[in-house]
Amino acid sequence: MVAAPLDVPRLAAGDRHVLRAWSLDDLPLVQEASADNYIPLVTTIPSMYSRAAGEAFVRRQWERASSGAGYPFVIVRVEDERPLGMVGLWLKDQGQGRASLGYWLVGSARGQGVAAAALHAVVRWALSDLRMPRLELYVEPWNAASRRTAERVGFQREGLLRSWQQVGDERRDMIMYSMLGVDLSRSAAG
Numbered sequence: 321m322v323a324a325p326l327d328v329p330r331l332a333a334g335d336r337h338v339l340r341a342w343s344l345d346d347l348p349l350v351q352e353a354s355a356d357n358y359i360p361l362v363t364t365i366p367s368m369y370s371r372a373a374g375e376a377f378v379r380r381q382w383e384r385a386s387s388g389a390g391y392p393f394v395i396v397r398v399e400d401e402r403p404l405g406m407v408g409l410w411l412k413d414q415g416q417g418r419a420s421l422g423y424w425l426v427g428s429a430r431g432q433g434v435a436a437a438a439l440h441a442v443v444r445w446a447l448s449d450l451r452m453p454r455l456e457l458y459v460e461p462w463n464a465a466s467r468r469t470a471e472r473v474g475f476q477r478e479g480l481l482r483s484w485q486q487v488g489d490e491r492r493d494m495i496m497y498s499m500l501g502v503d504l505s506r507s508a509a510g
Contacts, residue, residue: 326385328393333441337434339393339407342381346394349403350374352426359424361488363406384408395425395438404429407438409446409455417453419446423469435469443473447501458485458494470497474504 328341353359354369364380366373381392390410394403405425413419421442423435446452457475459466471477475497484494 324388326388326391328385328391329445331393331441331445333395333434334437336398337404337437338396338398339438339441340396341385342378342392342394344375344378346378346403347371347374349394349405349426350377352428353405353424356427359426362485363422363424365424384410390419391442393438393442395423395429395434397429397434404434405438407435407442409442414452419450419452419455421446421455421457423466430465435466436472439469440473443499443504447499447504453500455499457497459497460487461493461495467495473499475499476503 330341331339333339350365351369351374353363353365354367354374356365359365360367365377384390384392388411390408390412392406392408395405395407396403405423407423408421410420410422421439423439425435443455446455455475457470458481459470461480467477476499478496478498481494481496483491484496485492
């Protein structure tokens with residue numbers, strides 16, 4: 321079964337950020353992310369940047385939307401329109417009522433609440449507008465910042481998945497988090 325193409329919407333992520341579809345104007349973001357020690361290990365960001373590799377990354381994001389695989393968003397600061405990172409909603413398990421999320425920020429954007437604002441915007445949209453029953457995300461146990469981000473948005477820790485994911489040259493454990501519509505209601509009320 322071939323999935324229908326997806327239209328990546330523009331979403332507000334608080335007052336200071338917006339989420340939008342990728343464009344070739346985002347190549348400086350891809351270049352900065354390529355220089356990060358971790359982002360290329362766990363994403364398809366090229367580990368060695370070139371214009372061709374950067375363009376291929378952006379085209380992969382377009383293909384993910386056009387093939388129905390998911391919604392790749394660029395996180396953009398409203399003040400100066402600077403792209404800061406990515407958040408994606410992946411629909412591989414949509415037939416089972418699940419979608420997964422992933423996010424990353426370049427180093428200069430970390431520690432400012434950007435990831436939480438972006439993640440919250442996508443979660444709210446996925447649970448409310450798309451009526452997704454369950455959202456999941458996976459975080460390495462050592463990644464305290466990503467764990468705090470997930471928990472701040474209202475994700476519930478479910479457990480440790482041993483040797484769950486290939487990261488670089490090794491298999492690594494992941495902590496599984498989930499969110500249901502009721503969790504979003506609780507986090508909005510709290």
